[in-house]
Amino acid sequence: MKRELTCHVGIGPDTAGEALVTDDNFSARYDLDRLKGIFSRPQHKLAGASYVDRILVVNTAKGGVASAWMLHEMASRSMAPKAILFNSANAILAQGAALAGMAMCDRFEDGDITELIQTGDMVTVHPSRGIVFVSRRDG
Amino acid sequence: MRLTPVEQDMLDGRQGAARQWAMEHMLQVGRFFDAEDFVEVAQAHMMADTESLGEAGVAFVERFAALPEAERRVHIPMITDPRGIDFNHYRTLKQTDEMAALEQRAIDAFQALGILMTDTCINYQTIMPPVQGEHMAYGDTGVVIYCNSVLGARSNFEGGPSALAAGLTGRTPRYGLHLDKHRRGTKRFKVNAEPRGLSDWGALGAIVGRRAGSYWEVPVIEGIASPPTSDELKHMGAAMASFGSTPLFHLVGVTPEAPTLDAVCDPAMPPDRISDDDLADFYGLYGGRGDKVDVVVFAAPQLSLVEMQDVATLLDGKKVHSKTALLVVTSPQVGADAARLGLIERIEATGAVVLQGMCFYQSYAREIGEANGWKHLLTNSAKLVNIIGGYGYQPALASMEDCVASSVAGEIV
Numbered sequence: 405m406k407r408e409l410t411c412h413v414g415i416g417p418d419t420a421g422e423a424l425v426t427d428d429n430f431s432a433r434y435d436l437d438r439l440k441g442i443f444s445r446p447q448h449k450l451a452g453a454s455y456v457d458r459i460l461v462v463n464t465a466k467g468g469v470a471s472a473w474m475l476h477e478m479a480s481r482s483m484a485p486k487a488i489l490f491n492s493a494n495a496i497l498a499q500g501a502a503l504a505g506m507a508m509c510d511r512f513e514d515g516d517i518t519e520l521i522q523t524g525d526m527v528t529v530h531p532s533r534g535i536v537f538v539s540r541r542d543g
Numbered sequence: 544m545r546l547t548p549v550e551q552d553m554l555d556g557r558q559g560a561a562r563q564w565a566m567e568h569m570l571q572v573g574r575f576f577d578a579e580d581f582v583e584v585a586q587a588h589m590m591a592d593t594e595s596l597g598e599a600g601v602a603f604v605e606r607f608a609a610l611p612e613a614e615r616r617v618h619i620p621m622i623t624d625p626r627g628i629d630f631n632h633y634r635t636l637k638q639t640d641e642m643a644a645l646e647q648r649a650i651d652a653f654q655a656l657g658i659l660m661t662d663t664c665i666n667y668q669t670i671m672p673p674v675q676g677e678h679m680a681y682g683d684t685g686v687v688i689y690c691n692s693v694l695g696a697r698s699n700f701e702g703g704p705s706a707l708a709a710g711l712t713g714r715t716p717r718y719g720l721h722l723d724k725h726r727r728g729t730k731r732f733k734v735n736a737e738p739r740g741l742s743d744w745g746a747l748g749a750i751v752g753r754r755a756g757s758y759w760e761v762p763v764i765e766g767i768a769s770p771p772t773s774d775e776l777k778h779m780g781a782a783m784a785s786f787g788s789t790p791l792f793h794l795v796g797v798t799p800e801a802p803t804l805d806a807v808c809d810p811a812m813p814p815d816r817i818s819d820d821d822l823a824d825f826y827g828l829y830g831g832r833g834d835k836v837d838v839v840v841f842a843a844p845q846l847s848l849v850e851m852q853d854v855a856t857l858l859d860g861k862k863v864h865s866k867t868a869l870l871v872v873t874s875p876q877v878g879a880d881a882a883r884l885g886l887i888e889r890i891e892a893t894g895a896v897v898l899q900g901m902c903f904y905q906s907y908a909r910e911i912g913e914a915n916g917w918k919h920l921l922t923n924s925a926k927l928v929n930i931i932g933g934y935g936y937q938p939a940l941a942s943m944e945d946c947v948a949s950s951v952a953g954e955i956v
Contacts, residue, residue: 415575429788433595434933437909445933464757466788467930469624469682470905472702473595480599494758494788495576495719499705502571 407538409520411489414509414531415501421486423525423538424458426450427518430488430497431467432474441483459527460485463518465494475500487529489536491517507531544573544716545580553712559614561607561656565708572705573716582678582717584698586620587710588666590682591653591703592627592905593645601649604707608655615656621710622661622670623653624683625845625874625902632898637914642907658710662900663874664844667694668773670876675799678721680709684790685781685844685926687720691791693776695799697721700758700790719758720790726800728763728793728808730755735766736819740942741778741850744771745925746825748779750817752787762792763801763808770797774847781844782925829928830919830939832955836864837917839950841943842872842903843927850943851881855889857947863894864953868915875900895950903927908934921949 428449437444441456465471475497478484487507488497501508507529514520521527524541552558554566569581593601607615628638628646650660661670664683667690673679675695681687682701690696699719701709709715719725732751738744755762762783771779771794783789793801793808801807841854854871863869871890873881878899881887887897904927912918912935920936922928923946928938939955948956 413574415571433904434930436933444935447932464788467785468684469590469700469702470592470595472704473591473597473600476603476704477595477597477599480597492757492759493575495572495699495705495790496702496788498572498575499568499702502568502575503704508575 405540409536409538410513411509411534411536412511413534414507415498416487416505416507416531418530419486419507420526420528421457421459423461423521423523423527424450424453424455425461425518425521425523427463429464429466430460430462431465432471432478434467438474438478438483455485456483458485459487459489459529461489461518461521464490464492465497469496472496472500472503475504475506479504479506489517489521489529509534509536544570544578550581550714559610561610561615562711565711568704568708569712569716573718576716576718578716578718580717581714582721583714584619584678584680584709585673586622586671587617587680587701587706588622588624588682588686589658589703589706589710590624591649592625593642593649594627594905594907595703596649598645601645601652604649604652608652617657617710618713619710621658622666623658624662624664625905626662626900627906629898629901632896635896636906636911638907638911661875663876664902665777665847665874668847669874680706680715682706684784685777687790688780688784688792689777691720692780692793692798725759726791727761729761730763731808731812731814732762732764732817733766733814734764734817736817736822737768738775738822741774742923742925742940742942743822744775745778745782745923746822746940747817748782749786749925749929750821750825751792752783752785752789754815755787755789758788758790760787760789762789763795763804764792765795765804765814767794767797774850777844778925782929785926785929826940830921830937830955834939834955835919836867836921836949836954837919838868838870838915839946840870840872840903840920840922840924840927841946842870842922843924843930845902846871846873846877848877848880851877851886853943854947855886857944858890858893858895861893861951863950867950867953868917869895869950870898870903871895872898872902904930904934908936912936921946921955
C-alpha cells in the first residue's frame with residue numbers, strides 16, 4: 405500500500421529509492437566516511453551502514469558548515485544519498501542540497517518522519533510539490 | 544521572493560554567469576525557508592577547505608575564476624575560514640603533494656574572485672568584528688554563534704556555496720537569524736556550576752547545544768557569575784554550535800540582546816539546570832587518565848594571542864614526549880604577532896609544531912591520522928572531540944594545563 409505524506413516544499417529533483425532511517429541526526433563532516441560511503445562515527449545509530457543511493461531519513465541536521473560543499477563533492481563521485489528527508493533541516497543542509505542538486509524535504513505534516521518511514525521502504529520524493537510517497541517493504 | 548531591479552538583473556544573467564548562479568542558488572534556499580526577500584550583507588566569510596570542496600568543488604570555483612574580471616569579483620569584503628594546508632608544514636603532517644596542489648588551485652581561484660585569504664575562524668577577534676544589528680553572511684558555525692550572540696550581528700550558518708553567493712551579490716535571503724522572531728529565547732538554562740578554563744566553557748556549551756538540539760532553538764543561559772572572556776565565550780559558542788547546530792545564545796546580563804531575562808524570553812519558562820556533575824559527566828564520555836596519547840591538539844577554534852602565550856608559558860622548559868605530537872593551531876594574523884613576540888619559537892623549542900591558517904579537523908584528518916599512526920587524540924576543545932570521532936580517532940577532553948602535561952608524559956595525566 406502506498407501512503408502519501410505532505411511536507412514543506414523542498415529542494416532538488418524528483419527521485420525514488422530505498423529508505424535508510426534513523427532518529428539520530430546528520431552531519432556529513434562528523435558522521436561519514438565519504439570515501440567508503442558509510443556512516444563512520446561509532447556512536448551514530450547508522451554506524452557501518454551505506455547511505456549511497458538511499459533515501460536517507462533523519463531527525464535533524466547538526467554541526468558545522470562543511471556539509472554544504474560535501475554533498476556536492478559526494479554527488480560528483482556518485483557516492484551520495486539520492487535524497488535526505490528531515491523532521492527539520494538547517495540552513496547548511498538546504499544550501500548543500502541546492503548546490504548538489506539533491507532532493508531534500510522537511511517539516512512533514514503527518515508527524516515524525518523517522519517513525520512514518522522504515523528502513524527498506526520504497527520512497528518517492530517530489531520536492532517541488534512537497535509530497536513523498538511511501539510503499540512498505542512488506543506491502 | 545520579491546526581487547529588486549538589481550537582483551532581477553543578476554538573476555537574468557546581465558551581470559554574468561557567477562552572479563546568475565548565485566541568485567539561482569539563493570532563491571532555492573530562500574524559498575525553502577519562506578524568505579520574502581533578500582537582505583544586504585556587509586561581509587561574507589567562507590568555509591572552503593579542499594577536503595570539503597574536493598576536486599568537484601575546486602573545479603566549480605575555477606569556472607567563475609575564468610570569467611572576465613567585472614563578472615567574477617565579489618561585491619563586498621569577503622574573507623576565508625581556515626584552510627586544510629599550512630604550506631610550511633604539510634609534509635610534517637604527512638599530507639601529500641596532491642593535497643597541497645589542490646589547495647593551491649583553490650587559493651588561486653578564490654583570489655581571482657577578489658576574496659581575502661584570511662584563513663581564520665576567529666575573525667571576530669582579529670579582522671573586523673561586526674557591530675550590533677549588522678547583517679552578515681558568515682561561514683564557520685563558531686564565527687556565526689559568536690557574532691550573533693556576543694556581538695549582536697545577524698547571520699545564518701552560511702556554508703561555502705552560500706557565502707560565495709552572498710559575496711558575489713552582496714545579499715542573502717532574509718530568513719532565520721536575520722528576523723527578530725528567530726532571535727527570541729526558546730529554551731532556558733540555569734547554570735549551577737563554575738566553569739574553570741576553556742575546556743569547561745566548551746563542555747558547558749556542548750551540554751547546552753546537545754539539550755537545545757536544533758538550529759531553530761535559542762538557548763537563554765542564566766547563572767554565570769561574572770562576564771566570561773572572549774576566549775571562554777569562543778569555546779562555549781563553538782561547542783554549542785557543534786553539538787546543537789545552534790547559531791545563537793543569550794547570556795543574561797552579558798550578551799547585548801539579553802540585558803534581562805524578560806528582554807529575551809518568557810520568564811515563566813521553566814529552566815533546565817546544569818551542574819558541576821553535568822560538566823564532569825561530559826568529560827567522562829571521552830578518554831581519561833592513564834590513556835595513551837598519540838597527538839595533542841590545540842585548535843577548533845584557532846588560538847588567540849592570549850592562548851598562544853598561555854601554551855608557551857606552560858611548555859617553557861619542557862620537552863614533548865618522543866611518541867606524542869603536539870600541534871598548536873592559530874590564524875595567520877595571530878601567527879605573525881606570535882612570531883614577532885617570540886611565542887612560536889618558545890613553543891616549537893619543546894618539539895611542538897605551530898600550524899597557521901588551517902584547522903586540524905579541516906586538514907584531511909583521517910588521512911594524516913592513518914599516515915602518522917594517530918588514534919588517541921587529546922584536546923582542550925569540546926568542539927574537536929565532537930567532530931573527530933567520525934575521522935577514526937578516539938578523543939579525550941582535558942584542560943589546557945593537563946593537555947600540555949600529557950603531551951610531555953605521553954599519556955593522559
